[in-house]
Amino acid sequence: MKKLFIAVLSVLMFFATTAVSADEGETELNRYVKNADGTYGYDESKPVYLYGGSDERVKIPNTYVQERVQFKSSWIATIFNLHFPQVNTEEEFINKYEERLDQMESWNMNAVIFQVSPLLDAFYPSELNPTSQFLSGKQGQDVNYDPLEYMVKATHDRGMEFHAWFNPYRVTNSDIDAPAILSQVVALGYTAEEVKNFTPAEQVEALNKLGHLSNDNFAVKNPHLVLKFQGKLFLNPGEPEVIKHVADTVKEVVTKYDIDAVHYDDYFYPYKGALRKDPEGKDIPGSDVFGTFEEDRETFLKYKGEFDDTPAGIEAWRRDNVTKLVDAVNDVLKTHNQTTKSAVQFGISPFGIWEHKANDPRGSNTPAGSSQSYSKTIFADTYQWIKDGKLDYISPQIYWSFSAPAAPYGEIARWWDSVVEGTDVKLYVGHANYKHTSNGGWDADWMNPDEINNQMKFNQKLKNISGSSIYSYADIVKSDIDSLDEALRPRNIAKNDSIDILKSDSFSKPSLTPSHKRLSPKDTSPLQSASIKDGKLVWTDALNNNARFYVIYKGTPSQTVEEIIAAGNIVDRVNFEAGKNNIYDLEDVNAAYAITVLDKAYVETTGVKAEVIEPLSVTLTEKSIKVKLNSGLTETELLELVKIVSNHETIITTDFSQKVDLSKVGEYTVNIKVSSSVTDEIFEGNVVVNVEADTPTDPEVKPDPEVKPDPEVKPDPEVNPEGKLPGTGVSSTSMFMVGGLVVMGSILVLYSRKKKSMQ
Numbered sequence: 001m002k003k004l005f006i007a008v009l010s011v012l013m014f015f016a017t018t019a020v021s022a023d024e025g026e027t028e029l030n031r032y033v034k035n036a037d038g039t040y041g042y043d044e045s046k047p048v049y050l051y052g053g054s055d056e057r058v059k060i061p062n063t064y065v066q067e068r069v070q071f072k073s074s075w076i077a078t079i080f081n082l083h084f085p086q087v088n089t090e091e092e093f094i095n096k097y098e099e100r101l102d103q104m105e106s107w108n109m110n111a112v113i114f115q116v117s118p119l120l121d122a123f124y125p126s127e128l129n130p131t132s133q134f135l136s137g138k139q140g141q142d143v144n145y146d147p148l149e150y151m152v153k154a155t156h157d158r159g160m161e162f163h164a165w166f167n168p169y170r171v172t173n174s175d176i177d178a179p180a181i182l183s184q185v186v187a188l189g190y191t192a193e194e195v196k197n198f199t200p201a202e203q204v205e206a207l208n209k210l211g212h213l214s215n216d217n218f219a220v221k222n223p224h225l226v227l228k229f230q231g232k233l234f235l236n237p238g239e240p241e242v243i244k245h246v247a248d249t250v251k252e253v254v255t256k257y258d259i260d261a262v263h264y265d266d267y268f269y270p271y272k273g274a275l276r277k278d279p280e281g282k283d284i285p286g287s288d289v290f291g292t293f294e295e296d297r298e299t300f301l302k303y304k305g306e307f308d309d310t311p312a313g314i315e316a317w318r319r320d321n322v323t324k325l326v327d328a329v330n331d332v333l334k335t336h337n338q339t340t341k342s343a344v345q346f347g348i349s350p351f352g353i354w355e356h357k358a359n360d361p362r363g364s365n366t367p368a369g370s371s372q373s374y375s376k377t378i379f380a381d382t383y384q385w386i387k388d389g390k391l392d393y394i395s396p397q398i399y400w401s402f403s404a405p406a407a408p409y410g411e412i413a414r415w416w417d418s419v420v421e422g423t424d425v426k427l428y429v430g431h432a433n434y435k436h437t438s439n440g441g442w443d444a445d446w447m448n449p450d451e452i453n454n455q456m457k458f459n460q461k462l463k464n465i466s467g468s469s470i471y472s473y474a475d476i477v478k479s480d481i482d483s484l485d486e487a488l489r490p491r492n493i494a495k496n497d498s499i500d501i502l503k504s505d506s507f508s509k510p511s512l513t514p515s516h517k518r519l520s521p522k523d524t525s526p527l528q529s530a531s532i533k534d535g536k537l538v539w540t541d542a543l544n545n546n547a548r549f550y551v552i553y554k555g556t557p558s559q560t561v562e563e564i565i566a567a568g569n570i571v572d573r574v575n576f577e578a579g580k581n582n583i584y585d586l587e588d589v590n591a592a593y594a595i596t597v598l599d600k601a602y603v604e605t606t607g608v609k610a611e612v613i614e615p616l617s618v619t620l621t622e623k624s625i626k627v628k629l630n631s632g633l634t635e636t637e638l639l640e641l642v643k644i645v646s647n648h649e650t651i652i653t654t655d656f657s658q659k660v661d662l663s664k665v666g667e668y669t670v671n672i673k674v675s676s677s678v679t680d681e682i683f684e685g686n687v688v689v690n691v692e693a694d695t696p697t698d699p700e701v702k703p704d705p706e707v708k709p710d711p712e713v714k715p716d717p718e719v720n721p722e723g724k725l726p727g728t729g730v731s732s733t734s735m736f737m738v739g740g741l742v743v744m745g746s747i748l749v750l751y752s753r754k755k756k757s758m759q
Contacts, residue, residue, distance in 0.1 A: 026059040031403050032448040040447045048403045051365040051411035058402050058410045061457045068568030070511040071393075071428045071467025073111040074476050075165070076100060078134045079118035079173060083473040086137055090145040097151055100473060101158050107476055107503060108510045110573070111161035113263055113469065116148060117249065120171050120218055120235070124148035124257070128249055130214040140214025152257050159549055159573025161260040161513055161602075163347065164253055167267050168235070168246045168325060171219045172212070175231030176203055184210055193279075200226040200233060207233075218245055229290045230273040237269060237321040238299035247328040254336045254344050260548075260600075261345035262329065266397060268322045269379045271351075272371065289377065291318075318379040326390050341546055343519035343601035345392035349430055349469075350382045352398040352412055354419075364415040370406040386425045392516050394425055395469055399432035401445035402454070409455055417462040426514050428467040431455055433475040436498055440491030447490065449497035456506035466514045470502075510570040512551065515602040521546060524599035530610040533679045537584040537593055537610055547576040549598045552584065553607070557592045561609040564594040573598075616681035618674045619645040626690045630663055633689075642672070642687050649677040656689075665693050 031046035050056045076083045084100070087093045104112060116123045121132035121139055124147060130140035135147065148164070155162040174181055177196055185195050185206050198206065201223035207213045208220045219226050219233065227236045235242045250262055269290055276287035286292035291314070300307075300314055307317040326348075333344050355363035355374040362383060363372075373380045385391050396416050400407040413429060420427045431452050440446040452470070459465040470476055478499055479492035524547045530539035537552065552571040555564030571593070574584065586593070594607040621643035627633045635656040644652065653673045660668045667690050674683040 025063075026061050029058040029060050029402055029454070032444055032451070034444045034447070040444060048410075049408075050414070051408045052367065052405055054365070054411070058458070059461075060454045061460055064453070064457050064506045065460065066506075066509040066511060066568070068511060068566075068570070069466070069514050071111060071426070071469070071513050072107070072109045072507060072511060073113055073161075073163070073428075073467075073469040074104060074107075074109060074473050075469065075471050076112065076114045076473045077118070078115040078123065078132065079167075081134050084114075084134075086134055090143070090150075093145070093147055094150060094154075097147075097154060101154060101160070103473075103477060104160070105158055107507045109160065109507070110511060110513050111163060111260070112151075112155050113163040113165050114151060115165040115167075116253070117164075117166040118170070119167065119173060124253070126249075126252060128245070128252055129218065130216045133212075138211060138214075140216055148253075148257055152259055156258075156548070156575045159575065163261040163263040163345075164257070164259045165263040165265065166246075166249065168249075168264060169237060169242070170267055171204075171217075171226060171233035171235060172207065173232060176207075177231045181212075198228070200228040203228060203233060227295050229270045229295060230276070230287075232270075234270065236296060236299055237318065237325065238296055238303055240303075243321075243325050243328050246325055247332050250329050251332045251336070254333065254342070258342075259344060261347050261392070262333065264348045266349060266351045266373065266378065266380070268325075269318055269377065272377045315375055315379060319374070319381045322379055323381060323385070323390075326385055330390055337519060337521075341521040341523060341600075343516060343521060343599070345516055345519065346390075347393040347395060347428075348380075348382065348385070348391055349395040349397055350380050351378060352396045352400065352430075353407055354383050354415075365411050366407055367405070383419055386419055386423055389424060391425050392519065393428055393466075393514075394420065395428040395430050397430040397432075397471070398455075399430065399435065399471070401435075401443075401448075401451055402458075403445055410458060413455070413459065413462060413465070417464045420464045424516075424518055426466045426516070427464050428469055429455070429459060429465055430469050430471055433470050433495065433498060433502075434472055436495035437475070437479070437488075437491050440494055441487075447494045449494050449501055452498055453501045453506055456502070468506075510573075511568075512570065512573070512598070512604070513602050515598075515604065517601065517603055520599055520601035520603045522599075524597050524603070524605055526597060526605040527595055527608045530593070530595050530608050531613045531678055532586065532589070532593065532610045533613040534615070535586050535589045537586055537595075538582065538613075538679070539595060539608075539610075540581050541576075541578075541597070544576070544597060545578040546600065547597050548600045548602065549576055550574040550582070551596045551598060551604065553594045553596070554588065555592045555594065557590075559592060561594045561607045564592060564609065565596065565607050613678055614647055616650075616674075616676045616679060616683055617647045618650075618683040618685070620672065620685050620687060621645060622687070623685075624688045624690065626692060627662065629665055629691055629693050631691075633660075633662060638670070638687070638689070639672075644672070644674065646674060646676075646683075648679070648681075651675045651677060660689050660691070662691055665691050667691075 029048040030042040030044050031048055032040060033043045033046065034040055048058045050058055078084050085096060087096060101112070117129065118132065118134060120129060122129040123132050123135050125142070131142045133139040136143050152162045176182065176185065176198065182192060182195055186192060188206060188209055190206065204213060204219050204223040204226055208215065213220050219235065222241065225236050225239050225242050226233050253259065254262070273288050275283040278284050300317060304317055307313045307320070330346060333346050337343055351371065351373040353364060353366050353370060353372045355372045356366050356368045356370065357363040358368040359372070359375060371377065373382065382394060386394055394416070396412070398409055398412050400409050400412070402409045416427055433452055435446045445451060456468060459468065475495060476499065478496045481489050481492055481496070484492055525543040527539055527541060528543065530537065532538070551573055553564050553567070554569045554571045555567055559567070572584070574582065593610045595610065596607040597605040622641055625638065625641050635654055638654070638656055639652060655671050659670050667688055670687045670689055672685050672687060676682070
């Protein structure tokens with residue numbers, strides 16, 4: 001009974017200990033506030049719940065555990081040269097891009113999202129779109145190099161994916177009524193009132209005259225396909241010609257460049273804007289939402305099909321227009337991938353809230369007063385695109401804190417996690433590191449340097465989140481605090497501290513980007529072998545011609561290749577080049593290493609463990625060989641006589657046929673070159689071949705034929721010639737002498753005994 005009690009107690013103690021450990025692994029989150037003394041910190045009296053009305057506390061894991069596979073990136077926006085300056089030379093461009101790669105590499109990021117077409121333009125030579133003003137300084141003014149070709153190669157050389165970021169519809173991003181632009185247009189002879197009342201086509205014409213839009217801009221060629229909202233221009237999503245142009249733009253790029261993904265952000269139909277003013281300065285009702293003034297009414301009537309002519313029907317028609325664009329791009333990529341054995345992904349980074357549960361039961365627990373992207377504005381049905389498998393990844397911009405009432409991070413992240421459940425679509429969360437500086441002055445949440453790192457830790461609780469991207473590139477680079485006004489320093493210090501925390505924790509180790517198995521060409525094989533020699537990892541890939549990267553893992557000599565890979569200690573991702581003899585410098589020569597191959601869909605092969613190769617050792621056992629004149633010795637026979645011993649598989653060559661003349665007596669030096677088949681080492685040594693003449697022998701002496709030898713004399717059988725005893729071979733004389741000695745010895749012994757007795 002006592003033993004039973006102890007056993008039960010032990011089990012209870014185990015479960016109690018496990019429960020405590022689970023609780024100790026997480027911390028309940030409280031509001032981050034500004035205290036009365038101006039300092040900031042967590043207020044334990046203000047718990048953070050998952051969303052308004054929820055009784056579920058947000059819990060943050062105490063530690064971050066890096067997974068072997070996790071997407072990590074940042075956006076480089078080129079519009080208005082936000083994150084990439086306008087340069088004058090190719091060398092300047094290369095230097096600036098390499099700086100960005102250096103920075104992202106220091107974060108252990110594995111992908112670059114670069115804006116290659118911000119305004120219906122191009123950061124590459126194009127037959128369809130003009131060169132970007134943010135590249136050359138003026139739209140349509142070409143440069144004498146190909147930035148995109150360089151960027152793709154340079155990014156792959158760093159072991160990173162390159163995602164080409166396009167804005168499909170946007171023609172301009174500046175309000176023509178803004179004073180700086182308005183004054184230029186007025187200078188053309190228009191009045192300010194005329195400018196405000198421009199039709200889209202008239203605005204295109206005026207901006208073309210100013211040189212803001214080049215002659216080869218699609219909007220200039222097709223002004224009837226352009227819409228206007230809040231003084232800005234965008235292509236009409238309802239026009240089939242627009243869809244075709246956008247799809248053709250993607251086709252041109254994937255045909256010319258080995259990119260990894262086509263990336264769209266959240267700009268489809270326009271966002272809600274600010275209310276416009278009438279001439280008297282009063283707000284114009286409804287002017288903040290596209291469609292209020294039936295900007296696309298004519299297009300709807302032309303293409304509405306079976307959609308109802310109601311507000312709900314028009315919204316559904318707009319969503320369908322954007323979905324048709326997504327389908328067209330999808331078709332281009334599928335055709336390209338299948339015909340070229342490529343694996344170009346299609347990803348979209350939408351506004352963080354799809355729809356509110358109050359408006360649609362499929363939506364998130366977010367207030368109906370917050371913005372959304374499914375209805376009223378934008379009209380992007382990302383939920384259905386995911387369910388229908390139209391995308392390879394989704395990267396929602398969840399640009400809020402845990403305690404943001406209008407859009408709480410925890411609830412929105414969990415919602416997106418549930419949407420991708422059961423699909424092949426990868427989920428990469430977009431995080432707003434920029435809000436430390438943009439909102440930190442008034443929102444205490446963004447004075448918390450742990451905010452984004454807490455989000456990264458929280459993501460570990462959601463099994464379908466496969467990575468994260470930081471917006472923006474400018475906010476993964478530290479601010480120069482001393483150069484800032486005093487009022488701006490605290491929020492920038494919070495950003496800098498956030499960078500330190502992220503880089504030392506959730507971005508402290510490298511990882512692989514997720515695989516997209518449905519895109520895989522299935523044409524990549526594992527390496528057959530790899531070796532370590534003189535502190536270098538060496539391998540040659542004779543099997544593959546369409547892979548993307550090699551992955552180098554580090555482990556211990558006692559681990560198997562599977563154990564090394566499972567541990568996930570990634571040393572590097574090395575760009576694949578067909579037929580290349582790869583040599584990689586190792587920092588730790590005492591470790592063990594394994595190498596896998598990634599295909600273009602980032603599907604990983606099994607690995608091979610590198611074999612440690614000792615330096616080439618060669619011994620020429622025999623260094624001097626003697627052969628007869630005209631012996632017919634061959635090179636192969638010579639090598640057999642030399643008996644070469646080596647610790648490597650080798651290839652042996654000699655100059656035997658050039659140096660040795662077997663028809664002449666002499667001493668010949670033969671050079672033997674021994675080349676390792678596993679390293680680039682070569683051993684050279686010499687062997688002396690002595691060619692000798694035949695040695696003459698004495699001539700046979702024949703007896704004189706006239707002289708006959710004496711006949712053999714045989715002893716008389718009756719006579720013992722030497723007196724030898726029969727059967728012994730010993731002579732009788734010898735036997736007599738031995739006998740005499742024995743008799744004399746006996747006499748001496750007897751005499752000695754008698755003498756002793758007399759004494």
